[in-house]
Amino acid sequence: MAIPVTYNFRNLIVRKTTTIMTALGIALTVAVLLAILALVNGLRTTLSSSGDPLQVLVLRKGSESELVSNFTRGQFQDLKFKPGIARGRDGDPMASLEVVTVINLASVDAPDGMNVSVRGIAPAGIAMRQGLRISEGRWFQTGRRELVVGKSIAHRFPDARIGKKIAFGRGEWEVVGVLDAGHGAQNSEIWGDLNQVSSDLQRIEVLSAALVRAVDSVAAKALINDINNDQRLNMNALSEREYYDLQTRSAAPIEFTGVFIAIIMAVGSSFAAMNTMYAAVARRAQEIGTLRVLGFSRGSILSSFFFESVLLALLGGLLGCLLVLPLNGITTGVGGPNFSELDFNFHVTPRIMAMGVAFAVILGAFGGVFPAHNASRKEILAALRGV
Numbered sequence: 033m034a035i036p037v038t039y040n041f042r043n044l045i046v047r048k049t050t051t052i053m054t055a056l057g058i059a060l061t062v063a064v065l066l067a068i069l070a071l072v073n074g075l076r077t078t079l080s081s082s083g084d085p086l087q088v089l090v091l092r093k094g095s096e097s098e099l100v101s102n103f104t105r106g107q108f109q110d111l112k113f114k115p116g117i118a119r120g121r122d123g124d125p126m127a128s129l130e131v132v133t134v135i136n137l138a139s140v141d142a143p144d145g146m147n148v149s150v151r152g153i154a155p156a157g158i159a160m161r162q163g164l165r166i167s168e169g170r171w172f173q174t175g176r177r178e179l180v181v182g183k184s185i186a187h188r189f190p191d192a193r194i195g196k197k198i199a200f201g202r203g204e205w206e207v208v209g210v211l212d213a214g215h216g217a218q219n220s221e222i223w224g225d226l227n228q229v230s231s232d233l234q235r236i237e238v239l240s241a242a243l244v245r246a247v248d249s250v251a252a253k254a255l256i257n258d259i260n261n262d263q264r265l266n267m268n269a270l271s272e273r274e275y276y277d278l279q280t281r282s283a284a285p286i287e288f289t290g291v292f293i294a295i296i297m298a299v300g301s302s303f304a305a306m307n308t309m310y311a312a313v314a315r316r317a318q319e320i321g322t323l324r325v326l327g328f329s330r331g332s333i334l335s336s337f338f339f340e341s342v343l344l345a346l347l348g349g350l351l352g353c354l355l356v357l358p359l360n361g362i363t364t365g366v367g368g369p370n371f372s373e374l375d376f377n378f379h380v381t382p383r384i385m386a387m388g389v390a391f392a393v394i395l396g397a398f399g400g401v402f403p404a405h406n407a408s409r410k411e412i413l414a415a416l417r418g419v
Contacts, residue, residue, distance in 0.1 A: 035336040040343055051344060057304045058348025058395055062388045063355040065294035066380065069387065070359055074379035082217040083273030086118075086252055087160065090242040090259055093268045096278075098132040098241040099149075105129065107265055108242055114258060116251035117244050120159065126245035128157030131230045135200045135222075139188045148185060148192075149221045150200065152229030152239070160245055164218065169194045169209035174225045177232075180209040182219035184363060184375035192222065201232025217276065220375040243272065279374075298395055306399040341400020342393055349392025353385045 044051045090111060095101035112127035120126050131152040136145040155174070158164065168186075172178035181192045186207075190196075197204040205224060213219045230236050246252035252271060259269035360380040 035332050037339070040336060040340040043340060044344060044347075051347070054304055054344055055348040055351055057300070058345050058392050059351035059355055061294060061297040061300075061395070062349050062352025062392050064297060065291070065391060066352060066356040066384055066388045067359055067378070068289075068291065068294065069384045070356065070378040070380045071364065073381065073384060074364075074376045075374075077379050078215050078217055078219075078374070078376035079276040079279050080273075082213075083271065083276040084162070084245075085249060085271055085273045086246050087272040088244050088246060088252060088255055088259070088269050089272050089275050090244065090265075090267050090269045093266050095268065098130070099134065101241050103129065103239050103241050103267075105237055105239070107267070108239075110265060111242055111259070111267070112244065114244075114255060116246050116255040116258070118247045120156070124156070126156065126160055128154055128160055128243045129226065129239055130154075130157055130241055130243065131226065131233065131235055131239040132241070133200075133229075133233055135198070137189045137191055137198070140190065141188065148189065150179075150229065151221050151223050152226040152233075153223050154226045157226075157243060158223075160243060161213075161218065163214055163216070165212050166209045167212040169207075171209055172224055175228060176225065177203055177205040177228060178208045178224065179205045180211050180223045181207055182211050182213060182221050182375075184219040185222060186210045187363060188375060198222070201229070203232065215376075217374060294391075298391070303399065306403060337403060338397070338400045341403070342396040345392045345396020345399070346389065348396075349389040352388055352392065356380060356385075356388075 089098075090103070091098065091101040092103065108127070108129045112125040118126045133150050134147040135150055137148050138145045158171070166180070167183060169180070172180050179192075179198060181189075185192045186194070191198060192207055194207050194210060196207050198207065199205075211218060211221075211223065226239075227236075230239055244255070246255050256269045256271065259265060259267055357380060359378040362378050363375055364378065
């Protein structure tokens, strides 16, 4: 005969102070874990949304980012006529030579400033990046010191809003538009006219990298192999998707540290749940004896106390999900692929919350199994005497 579930709910309600304190401890543990998972998930979502598998990024051999790469205009002329490169509506190869640098801007989080990527780009490069739109203002005009900033930059950097001026290179640049790239990393960049930016940086002939678009996935692989084997170019090519996937390595230390902290907290929380259940067994010794007299078996008592511990942990897990929900959509930043700020949003998904609840249930199961076993082994007479 099984003990009714209502018995466990009643015990948790009657001992509400102990229930709340234990559940809160588990909730904080779950919230820490979920916050880290949401942060890493947000970063991965941003990077995975930024790369197109048909686009090939070409860097100088040995370079791991555009910032430290060199690419001359002569090399670009040799590159853009390689077989497998798609052509636009105008018949020209879909290839974009670009220059990347970093500037220091004060943000709402760092008044002393942090690095922000500035990209000099031609109209062909803008056309190649799909899903972009101007949410405020307009595109920059060629030959003028005008900038378009990503929406994350406009949000977090007061000096990078429409109408403001940013000083770098040989003069001041006016912000004329805000770029919306969805979840893409382009939201963390500032764009200007390629020739004007390269002129101000005194890098007219030697720029940073090139982006080319392949006809299809088969052509993309062949193009990458062709470029990598071309001794004359001396360049390294990889798909844009692969390039951004490699940047997820920056999330590994954050994820490891967060999970490590969560595990340490989990050990404490499981012991807290265990102490709570041991105390409950000690206080309810006569109840246990009465249940045995009424005909309930040792197995049903073990199951009941174990279920109560899991129920307590489940309450903590749900509370932890509620604690972390306000983080969803909040913008933060880490070091990006060009040694600059990469902004992204915390991304709390149903899958992450399910993982948090499952984690809490495991804590409750571990914390409840030994007290439940202890309750089921009590002798009837000893239990009735409260021993």
